[in-house]
Amino acid sequence: MKEYRDHYFLKAKRENYPARSVYKLKELDAKFRLLKPGMRVLDLGAAPGSWSLGAAEKVGAKGLVLACDIQSTETAFPPQVLFMQEDVFQRSAAFEARLLELGPFDLVISDMAPRTTGTRFTDQARSLELAQEALTVACLHLKQGGNFVVKIFMGPDVQELLAPMRKAFGTVKSFKPKSSRAESKETFFTALGFRGGASASGTGDAGPALSPAFV
Numbered sequence: 001m002k003e004y005r006d007h008y009f010l011k012a013k014r015e016n017y018p019a020r021s022v023y024k025l026k027e028l029d030a031k032f033r034l035l036k037p038g039m040r041v042l043d044l045g046a047a048p049g050s051w052s053l054g055a056a057e058k059v060g061a062k063g064l065v066l067a068c069d070i071q072s073t074e075t076a077f078p079p080q081v082l083f084m085q086e087d088v089f090q091r092s093a094a095f096e097a098r099l100l101e102l103g104p105f106d107l108v109i110s111d112m113a114p115r116t117t118g119t120r121f122t123d124q125a126r127s128l129e130l131a132q133e134a135l136t137v138a139c140l141h142l143k144q145g146g147n148f149v150v151k152i153f154m155g156p157d158v159q160e161l162l163a164p165m166r167k168a169f170g171t172v173k174s175f176k177p178k179s180s181r182a183e184s185k186e187t188f189f190t191a192l193g194f195r196g197g198a199s200a201s202g203t204g205d206a207g208p209a210l211s212p213a214f215v
Helices: 009-015 022-032 050-059 092-104 120-141 159-168
Strands: 040-044 064-069 081-085 105-110 144-153 169-175 186-194
Touching: 009 186, 022 050, 022 144, 022 169, 022 186, 040 050, 040 120, 050 064, 050 081, 050 105, 081 092, 081 120, 092 120, 105 120, 105 159, 120 144, 120 159, 120 186, 144 159, 159 186
Parallel strands: 040 064, 040 105, 064 081, 105 144
Antiparallel strands: 144 186, 169 186
């Protein structure tokens, strides 16, 4: 498969980030002022680690980033980043213990995406499942007043995510960064001002049977 190289790909190489996706987080942060020194951040779908590195730069040495992904990564992280290989749908007891130990979090970010099949409906459905599970985790482990960012492939069922997000947060806004590829169907929803309470997500306790690989 031909490797896609563009301005952001080359910029990431020059600036020693493992992926171009870091610039999406930087754009989101510039628009919504999400990251501040000393914050505790939970990064879902973190591999290969660009968002975790970007978040770590902003929260600084006194902050913390707990990162997880179903895939492993060889990225070298600074001391304020803890990476754990985890399936968000089948969270281990060790990971749950870390969530309780290190949380509640000021910000939960999710760049999770399914391994695409080329079938738009299937990819959108799997993306929705990931986004819903990320919302469930966020509602369990965010501080009251905290914020949440989630990626989704836009499709006809997006209201199944937006309705509970609007219930759980004071404000929900959509944003497509300039660093997203033009042909990409991804959109990022930023939810600000968590109202508190794990039940606010409106999603079930059990994850779906499908546990797609993350990219």
